[in-house]
Amino acid sequence: MIDVDLVLPDxxxxxxxxxxxxxxxxxxxxxxxxxxxxxLPEELHSLDGPVFGEELLGPLDSDLTRxxxxxxxxxRIFVSxxxxxxxxxxxxxxxxxxxxxxxxxxYRHEVDQHPAPLDPNFSGAGRCxxxxxxxxxxVTIKPGSxxxxxxxxxxxPAHIHFSVLGRAFSQRLVTQMYFPxxxxxxxxxxxxxxxxxxxxxxxxxxxxxxxxEPQWALAYRWDIVLGRGRGATPLExx
Amino acid sequence: xxxxxxxxxxxxxxxxxxxxxxPENELDPKGTMLAGVLYDGNGDAVRDGVIELxxxxxxxxxxCGTDAAGTFTFRxxxxxxxxxxxxFARGLLKxxxxxxxxxxxxxxxxxxxxxxxxxxxDGATTFYET
Numbered sequence: 001m002i003d004v005d006l007v008l009p010d011x012x013x014x015x016x017x018x019x020x021x022x023x024x025x026x027x028x029x030x031x032x033x034x035x036x037x038x039x040l041p042e043e044l045h046s047l048d049g050p051v052f053g054e055e056l057l058g059p060l061d062s063d064l065t066r067x068x069x070x071x072x073x074x075x076r077i078f079v080s081x082x083x084x085x086x087x088x089x090x091x092x093x094x095x096x097x098x099x100x101x102x103x104x105x106x107y108r109h110e111v112d113q114h115p116a117p118l119d120p121n122f123s124g125a126g127r128c129x130x131x132x133x134x135x136x137x138x139v140t141i142k143p144g145s146x147x148x149x150x151x152x153x154x155x156x157p158a159h160i161h162f163s164v165l166g167r168a169f170s171q172r173l174v175t176q177m178y179f180p181x182x183x184x185x186x187x188x189x190x191x192x193x194x195x196x197x198x199x200x201x202x203x204x205x206x207x208x209x210x211x212x213e214p215q216w217a218l219a220y221r222w223d224i225v226l227g228r229g230r231g232a233t234p235l236e237x238x
Numbered sequence: 239x240x241x242x243x244x245x246x247x248x249x250x251x252x253x254x255x256x257x258x259x260x261p262e263n264e265l266d267p268k269g270t271m272l273a274g275v276l277y278d279g280n281g282d283a284v285r286d287g288v289i290e291l292x293x294x295x296x297x298x299x300x301x302c303g304t305d306a307a308g309t310f311t312f313r314x315x316x317x318x319x320x321x322x323x324x325x326f327a328r329g330l331l332k333x334x335x336x337x338x339x340x341x342x343x344x345x346x347x348x349x350x351x352x353x354x355x356x357x358x359x360d361g362a363t364t365f366y367e368t
Binding site for chain 2: 016017019020025029030032037038084085087097098107109123124125161169172173175190193199200223224225226
């Protein structure tokens with residue numbers, strides 16, 4: 001049985017903004033801020049953010065299939081795309097961090113009690129810096145779906161968590177990338193907290209036949225667009 | 239050209255895998271302690287949250303996941319004027335931005351400072367548009 005309020009009707013007026021007090025995602029109840037946000041002075045809005053260098057990264061940080069002695073079980077995939085701002089300018093040198101469940105739908109995390117096997121060859125974490133054109137690329141395995149306690153027989157659609165640190169401090173995004181055609185998406189309150197269907201569609205990657213590698217791996221493409229972060233003009237300033 | 243922004247989603251309960259792989263909470267390794275508790279609107283400690291702080295003047299960034307008591311700790315520059323921060327948590331569909339007016343806060347004998355974060359309800363932290 002599924003509660004009627006798990007998925008609210010589409011509402012394009014939200015645009016790209018997620019409804020933070022979305023009732024179908026029950027954990028929002030005592031955690032979503034309940035007061036109007038205060039406008040930041042311009043000089044704080046455009047504050048530069050942290051810059052990360054290559055020295056931070058290990059050689060296998062972006063390849064989640066090679067971080068252990070053996071290979072993880074599951075469907076090998078490439079996940080790649082571009083990081084842009086709203087004006088279409090690439091954001092270079094931005095730190096992208098990802099984490100995900102293994103192919104059985106289990107996270108390597110003490111809180112995860114889903115009775116699916118851990119994979120000794122999969123940690124589920126990766127990171128990289130975007131290149132000069134804003135490109136990023138990960139090698140991983142397709143995560144499994146998993147149950148959660150939000151409501152009766154609740155299952156999350158397969159997803160990869162993404163954290164992005166842009167150039168301005170205000171260019172900060174943590175989100176989730178979903179897979180096209182996942183039958184659980186229509187029932188998931190977390191993705192439906194994005195009320196505008198066009199915005200919701202931006203969270204779903206595209207299957208990318210051109211990037212697949214024969215006899216080796218499938219590929220998905222997912223571009224990420226951050227707000228402007230005025231004052232931070234990554235191409236013009238450098 | 240104006241491209242639509244990618245929407246935010248919660249960090250969920252398992253973010254430590256990706257965001258807390260190593261201690262990153264020393265913006266100034268020899269600095270003073272800044273500690274706080276992250277509370278929900280029920281007054282309960284949030285044990286699956288993560289706080290990021292940015293010292294724009296020294297250009298140092300730090301991150302700390304909350305512990306079983308909802309506590310986060312950082313080492314910060316003793317003479318920092320203010321720090322900008324973001325809070326993330328399970329149940330929080332978009333991170334919230336706040337500012338710590340370090341200079342205005344009371345100090346203990348060691349120069350340590352307390353700054354609690356309340357997501358909701360009475361005494362809620364001031365959050366800014368992003």
